């Protein structure tokens with residue numbers, strides 16, 4: 297259910313303020329490649345300079361403006377952590393936890409000395425299990441370690457968004473998407489062959505005999521392939537309403553008896569379960585049948601792998617190296633992420649707000665929040681005007697849409713109250729993985745404890761240092777962490793065109809998520825309610841079908857097409873974000889004038905600023921992976937495909953019929 301938070305970009309890479317990331321303010325002419333005509337390929341024109349000046353490093357699958365900010369941020373975090381490490385921290389303090397978990401991750405000598413030792417006892421425990429203990433095993437792994445056979449998580453109830461409920465979903469897979477098991481696109485066949493070898497190796501490295509490791513790998517691949525076949529694909533998963541199936545424990549027990557459900561809920565920490573939400577009942581049915589056909593050994597191998605795949609990143613270098621060798625087939629990376637960055641990710645993620653509190657105090661200017669709230673206000677007004685003046689919606693639906701817009705909660709910078717991490721302990725006497733496992737379990741327990749309780753609306757879904765933003769339909773809120781409020785997204789010193797084209801579109805993008813194919817199904821309170829007149833809903837579908845088809849016609853690499861149905865919500869958000877931010881910009885003094893800066897008109901600067909946000913180099917393998925797994929279009933198409941529906945863009949760059957950037961007006965679409 298975490299998928300229901302609509303982030304601006306897929307990666308939750310943490311990052312924050314880099315005050316000197318840009319040497320110029322606003323649109324940087326050096327980002328442009330003057331050898332490309334904007335009418336031919338606007339992305340290559342607007343970003344080509346940046347792309348040439350920032351070749352992709354070996355450790356990256358993609359390196360773009362977002363990643364550049366992330367990089368600056370990590371360096372600043374490292375300084376903070378080094379300062380913490382240099383001084384004594386009181387035992388049990390947040391400083392001690394951050395410091396010690398970071399240092400454990402940095403201690404390569406110890407990690408290599410301990411090797412597979414930290415997982416051996418748990419693997420023995422799994423292998424000693426009997427079939428009758430299946431429920432206990434699932435409970436043990438669902439405490440944050442893995443999601444064997446099904447997933448389980450707490451989130452606001454879609455029909456009563458003030459109260460948290462429990463969602464039961466289809467299981468996770470070892471490979472990035474079901475297609476990697478079932479399709480022969482790209483190098484997927486080769487990936488499958490190598491996956492089995494990889495599984496064999498990590499089991500052998502964990503102490504299994506060669507023969508047992510071979511058997512385990514075979515069992516896991518066969519079982520996961522079945523689960524992939526059962527699983528809903530990502531387009532079907534966008535259909536939220538069909539996944540709201542409230543179910544009581546007696547019904548679960550009657551329909552899916554492979555688990556003792558009363559024992560399960562008690563085991564994960566819930567004493568009195570009323571109703572839960574079953575998301576894909578047909579998948580659960582098939583899993584139930586499948587489990588009946590599995591041998592004890594097949595179950596144990598699958599459980600062991602679910603465990604091991606969580607642990608592997610926190611073991612010795614041989615594990616890291618082997619895991620990298622396999623994963624590079626999927627990502628295209630040429631080099632392992634440096635140790636300090638991997639080590640930093642743990643406190644930055646698991647103690648994210650504690651790190652964020654230190655970070656904000658040092659790097660986030662107060663004025664940024666005020667300026668941002670003002671921008672959000674202007675964007676809100678602009679979206680309201682777009683709703684009022686749109687030509688396809690009836691008045692009654694417009695009124696409901698405006699009510700929803702006016703009810704948005706806006707969060708900027710960092711939370712008003714910081715999270716308490718007292719339940720998390722870090723003990724350097726224990727191994728790195730033992731500590732990380734403890735942290736994961738504490739986090740899982742914290743989440744589960746929310747079941748049946750009122751939703752804490754003050755909570756944030758991203759840490760303040762994150763370079764990203766999101767809309768949460770269950771709270772009807774838009775959230776902009778401090779991390780994204782820096783150049784090139786947001787710059788005090790820049791002209792309005794640059795700010796509206798970048799952070800302005802980001803704000804408009806998040807707002808539009810409230811009115812995309814999924815977001816529109818939720819009302820002003822975050823409840824799944826149909827507030828649309830049926831004829832308006834039909835018109836919305838017809839318009840968004842056009843947008844989906846536009847994107848599906850894009851060839852991203854070789855003969856692989858973009859998936860316009862899967863990326864529809866994000867493409868609607870980019871489309872609305874551009875339209876709404878452009879209108880808001882046209883109300884500024886600069887927007888109404890015609891004064892050129894660096895040779896560019898205000899409108900040109902708006903669109904150049906927008907494009908520069910998506911400048912990136914990306915590896916071919918990563919193009920495939922993202923096309924299969926990321927609901928956002930690739931940066932190139934967030935620019936070139938999105939702009940073809942924006943009339944002002946054609947005017948700004950004199951794009952004419954016959955130009956490659958030209959789309960026949962009859963084929964263009966205006967939704968928001």
Ligand SMILES: [Zn+2]
Nearest residue numbers: 302303304869
């Ligand atoms: Zn988005």
